[in-house]
Amino acid sequence: MAGSEQSWAAVASFEREVWPRGKPCGNANAPAKRCRPAGPQRGAAGVRGTSRPCNRFEMASRGSKPVGVQWVVRPYKARSPTRNRPCCPRSTDGEVRKCIPHDKIHKLHGGWIWVLVFRITQGLSQACIVPGMHTFLGKWTPLRERSRLSAWAYGGQALGPVLGLPLTGFIASSPLGWPGVFRFYGVLAALVGTLIWYMTADTPAKHPRITLAEKLYIESDIGPTDDSRKPKTVPWRRILTHRGMWAIVIGHIGQTWGQLTLYSEVPAFMDKVMGVNIKANGLLSALPFLVMWFTNFFFSWAADKLIVKKIFSVTQTRKLANSLGSIPAAVGLVVLAFVPKELVIVECVLVILCGFKVASHVGVYVNHIDISPNFSGTMMSLSNFMSNLCGSLAPIVAGFILTDVTSEYLWRQVFFVAAGMYFFTNLLYIILGTGERADWNDPKQEQDAENVKEYSPMLKMEKT
Template sequence: MPCKVETTPLLGQNFSPPTEKLGTRHVQILLMFLGIAIAYAIRICMSVTIIAMTDPKAPITRFNWDSKTNSLILSSFFWGYIVTQVPSGYIANTRGAHKLLSCGMFLCSLVNSLIPAVAMCYGWPAVICCRAATGLTQACLYPCAQTLLSRWVPPAERARLGSLVMNAGTFGMVLTLPVSGVLCASRLGWPSVFYLISACGVAWSILFFYLGSDMPSEHPTICPNEMRYIDGSLGRLDKASRSEKPRVPWKAILTSFPMWAIVIVHSGSNWGFYVLFTQMPTYMKYVLSFDVQHSGLVSALPYLAMWLIGFPISWLSDFALRKGVSVECVRKLSNTIGLWLPAAGMLVLVFIETTDKTVLVTILVIAVGFNSATTSGYQINHIDLSTAFAGTMISITNSIANVFGIIAPLVCGVIIKDPTIVSQWHTVFYISAAVYFFTNLVFIIFGKAETQSWSEPDILHGLSRDRPGRASRVPTVLDSSSVVVVDHGLK
């Protein structure tokens, strides 16, 4: 898209948005959106295919796996996923997120394509190894995404563009669940699900490798006006940031109360999310009596609602910020909507006395749908605390929180001995609702949304330092030879 080059000098200039509606930053956001959507397709496809793989009426190879084996397979993705979270965050912050994400998704897609062959030749232990390997190679996903968001998205657009990327996984689930169900019920059978999704992942990796970039100043075709707007809004000069990388203040991060508030609420959110994420197709099949094809279609409805609801909530979050509402208030209110409303929905599922499928599915849709509000809550809160170390921070919170991605399916496997018994599902809903409630309460009490003192390199990115690892403080408005950092009203 042609771009007018602004001749006004950068020094002393206000950083207003460029006139072009579609900029390079929007292309980067779209690419990240597609990448996360495909990554979630790789994660969730096993939740549908495993039903077809163990179905006695399956048209092709059928496996005699019990519920505990199925739970092990569903949780094995997270065994690898938590191992490389922190290293991925460190590499994304210090070495570059763009190539790491491209290579990680490429390898993840290749491993995922091997699952049908290894399942038929070596059985469930080999499937577990492949799923753990996909988690191992996909661990870079959110550390890289947060790092790239912190470098590409101006603060005034953070909720909208950040929420679009963080909700991409939901979009991936919306497409994957029904498509997987249709493919499993077709002549192609369940192996086609793995092949199709893996092909999309390989294609995306190659595309992102050539079109993506770590930061605006490194992109070959970005409009100069847009680069000024992004870097000026973030108070950054990228030449300096490339010449000297800020040291990660590990001790300060790990002893920060607001950081641990994110860890706790992230863990609680993951518990409820992964319970539904892995068990929804099974619940649809055995409690609501949908076959595997329709189970995939109906299972997608809550996530379709989740994806759609995310847009107005993120817009309202940015609108509230423009009207002067504090960032902390917006983050906590969004998070409360995202966790307490779903908790209430789960309790309704327990206490309502009806077997009407439409009513039960509607409650599930509402309960899961409003969970999207967390993308304008704790999920974007890492960048509020520190744009410089957001990738490292989310690698820590994601590593700890995704332990619950391992535990949740295993606990479900222990509680739900017979998936046709509704009372066993009620126990799972009780536990998930309680976890949602108390972890969000911790976030309300201890969560913060202002830049932390240990994030000083985030302001200068190496422009001025008193000693290694420490940035010297500077006023918001510098002298006539410096860049003016504009305050967007974000506190």
């Protein structure tokens, strides 16, 4: 990869010139100390970004069902107490979620229709968070720190349940009751959005407090971030015909399918078949997510080390990370279907499964930025839409399979389907995936290259 070699050469040259020991960081007012790659503004941007998916996950889970993490399949008592009928699956980003009353609106104004309107509105607004985060990360994360900064941001998806489960229980048991839960997370979302609006900038070029050294360090990898290099149009045809885009879509579908099975079906399986009500214990509910949050940083650190030390290429690192997030999760679901009915064993399997699953955060989820920092948000919106569209079938398929919710045999089929999705989508991602920068990432740079080819006398002589 010639482009990558030039990028590393530029970074190395930049470090020698700008980061000698004891020299200032490029800002006239900065103290005389050596700049470090984990710069303050992009590091702070990653930490602030954590609050977005953290609060989004909590609003989604509290809005869909204010207890635990199970939300989809319910017994169809009209025919049989063991017959399940799939309900509308809970949304992840932009889908219409299962409706429950939003405070007292359903009593005051129009009943369930207004509830549905507000749920759709909430889903549409939350659909902007993940693509927006990817657009943001695409402008702030140089390659050698991309995994770690992305892990800080998306680690909020694991941190949200850890903090939210006990906090929700505390608020619900207070005089505020369940209406207070919805109000609290609504106000929290508004505060988080306000802080992010005033404390972050779209690009390093627009940040009022960034040092010159940090700005040059970021732009040495992702290119200029001022408006002069901003793409005017989205190259839809090039994106939709790029094999890396479809590899990401396929891998994203497998991760979403498995995640919905894990979060919705596993608690129901443990309750109906194993007689273990994991939702009744806040610590047991939060422990897998807490482990995910910690292992998230280990995998991100390891991925960056593999890339910086040139042990693996970017493409190989992303495929390895996604495999670590898919294969153990698939094996864990199969094992879970056959484990003895012991709480300790079940919890250990869940912890190991979730601990490895989060490795995909530095695999398929960050791959958009590798291919095109300028259009990573657009690519994420496409893969996110496709994955949620296909992934929402997971609880529906489970509902049709589970004609008897107490049958271990039927539950094994559900887990086998999810494990198969993990395995085969990861296999296709390994075959088709790439981490190389696309030539259409910077249309202006591509046009300049075409002009050079057109008017270069040496190239014309070679053609003749």
